[in-house]
Amino acid sequence: MKDKIFTSEHFSILKHLLRWTFIIIPIAIVIGSTVAFFLWLLNFVIHFRFRNPYTLYFLPLAGVLIYFIYKLAGGNAEKGNNLIIDEIHEPGGGVPKRMAPIVLITTIITHLFGGSAGREGTAVQIGGSIAQMFGNWFGLNENDTSIVLMAGVAAGFGAVFGTPLTGAIFALEVLTLGRIQYNALLPCLIASVIGDVTVAAWGVHHTAYHIDVFIITPHWFSAWLPVDFVLLFKIIIASAAFGLASYLFAYMVHGIKTFFVKQVSVPWLIPVLGGLLIISITMLIGKPDYLSLGVDAEHAGAVTIPSAFQAGGADTWSWLWKTIYTTITLGTGFKGGEVTPLFYIGATLGNTLSVLMDAPVGLFAALGFIAVFAGATNTPLACTIMGVELFGGQYVLFFAVACFTAYFFSGHSGIYGAQRIGVPKITGSRFSDSATLSEAGNRRQNYVRHKMKKYGLWTRNKNK
Known part of the structure; x- marks a missing residue:
């Protein structure tokens, strides 16, 4: 039997790559376009508040409006980024389509009236919501849906900050401490790059940062060591x-x-x-x-x-x-x-x-x-x-x-x-065997209470 330079595995790989490319490109374009609109609108409302500083005094009313928007229409979308992370790990009810418009609107309201918040959470939720919607349309199974959700996170992150490689790695790394989800490597990279290119194509630009050149002061060992x-x-x-x-x-x-x-x-x-x-x-x-x-x-x-x-x-x-x-x-x-x-x-x-x-x-x-x-x-x-x-x-x-x-x-x-x-930062730590950061946080609070009770700093009234 003659040896073959290319085996059937290579053709399977090619088929796999082409399949994910065609799945991800339309998803990333829609996410990038939505993020571009979000960034344009965000810039508009922020500068509107600059010109009308009195809007800050309506912030409490804006908070009530946001509360009732989520109360009446939000459902499990209230969980935000944590819902997307949960769905990637253990697919269940899915990420609702309403998450994208609701978080976009409520984030705009927050910034219009002066709330101190960011934009990454909104972009990631937009990405996850749109990715879930496309996954349902394409009839993807649970494993593929998880990968699509990760790609949605990558597209949203890469698009909102103009950092496509960071967006891809962030989506792979953020799910589990100490582990990277390599099974979604290609979809996340494609999604993040396309999302970023789409934002640029819409004419939305990102803030440029610059480190001024500085002179390193020579030390007695500088001639032998390349690092200061x-x-x-x-x-x-x-x-x-x-x-x-x-x-x-x-x-x-x-x-x-x-x-x-x-x-x-x-x-x-x-x-x-x-x-x-x-x-x-x-x-x-x-x-x-x-x-x-x-x-x-x-x-x-x-x-x-x-x-x-x-x-x-x-x-x-x-x-x-x-x-x-x-x-x-x-x-x-x-x-x-x-x-x-x-x-x-x-x-x-x-x-x-x-x-x-x-x-x-x-x-x-x-x-x-x-x-x-x-x-x-x-x-x-x-x-x-x-x-x-x-x-x-x-x-x-x-x-x-x-x-x-x-x-x-x-x-x-x-x-x-x-x-x-996945992999604790320090083995043997009091919180290292927790399943999630939320569980670690609860254990930390219980530990603090235990110590306070031990030294008489915690009373029944404080515990209510």
């Missing part, structure tokens, strides 16, 4: 802080939501109180810098993500104010993503740390930008690639060190409670 280990040491210390900032953000989002649910018996009053808190804090600090996305400047000298890349472009506590604003907004029921606020928190914290550690401002802002996101989503590989796509490959080693360090220091926490724990 003094700077690297500073980056590791800063990245540990970035990871702790990620942990603080995730803890506060879940904690604020739990607190209000327990303390407020009338659900629609929760967004009212959240809106009033945002208004009060804004009046207290006397500037609107921490409202909405934080990308465009509402006034001259405003603290924004781009300004954080320059010396003096952020206040010392800008990162903490943005954390407070965003966790209150999302924790009290307003809609939008977490990622752009995480970019803001990371970039401004990097700006602050660069001053304290006598380090390059632009570099540290960029490291914080990607590392806080890496810690909060547990996606260090995707965020390292994001650093390359946004800032160039010159500092890829620093990007990797920052993202991996932040990933570990954020612990078993994150903004997606449905994320599975």
Whole structure:
């Protein structure tokens, strides 16, 4: 029998690749077009609020409107990104078609009235909802539907940030800590690239970021070692802080939501109180810098993500104010993503740390930008690639060190409670055998209560 250079396996592979290409392309085009419309509309309402700052005072009413939209028409779409993650792992009722228009409308409402939120969550939910719809039309089985949902996540993420490779890796990495879903590698890459190209074709552009060139101070060992280990040491210390900032953000989002649910018996009053808190804090600090996305400047000298890349472009506590604003907004029921606020928190914290550690401002802002996101989503590989796509490959080693360090220091926490724990960050950890981040969070709360009771800091009244 003669040996064959090409076997039947190669033709099966070719058939597999062509099949997924034809399935994914129309899905990604629709997702990219929807995301382009969302980004255009988002930009319009944000600048409308800039011209009409009084709209902030209607934020509590906007929160009530969002609550009743989900109450009357949302159904299980209220679970947002966690629903998509659950459906990818264990297909069940599916991602409803209404998720896309509802989250788009409610996110626009949040930003129109000044709520501090992002756009990634909306884009991912748009991607998941549209992907599920096409999967039903194509009559796909459960395994293929899971892959299509992952491709929808990749298309939405890649399209909303203009980072196609990051979008593909994010969709593969975000589902389970310590594992990557390689079975969806090609569909996710195609979807993310097509989604990004579609947004560009509609004439929607993304914010460009730039790290200023800096001179590395020579040390006595510089002639023998290609890496500035003094700077690297500073980056590791800063990245540990970035990871702790990620942990603080995730803890506060879940904690604020739990607190209000327990303390407020009338659900629609929760967004009212959240809106009033945002208004009060804004009046207290006397500037609107921490409202909405934080990308465009509402006034001259405003603290924004781009300004954080320059010396003096952020206040010392800008990162903490943005954390407070965003966790209150999302924790009290307003809609939008977490990622752009995480970019803001990371970039401004990097700006602050660069001053304290006598380090390059632009570099540290960029490291914080990607590392806080890496810690909060547990996606260090995707965020390292994001650093390359946004800032160039010159500092890829620093990007990797920052993202991996932040990933570990954020612990078993994150903004997606449905994320599975495949490989624990530290074996033997008290929370490492939890099935999901949500379960790890519950165990963490129970552990804290146990310690407080042990030392007499927890009473029956506090437990109600």
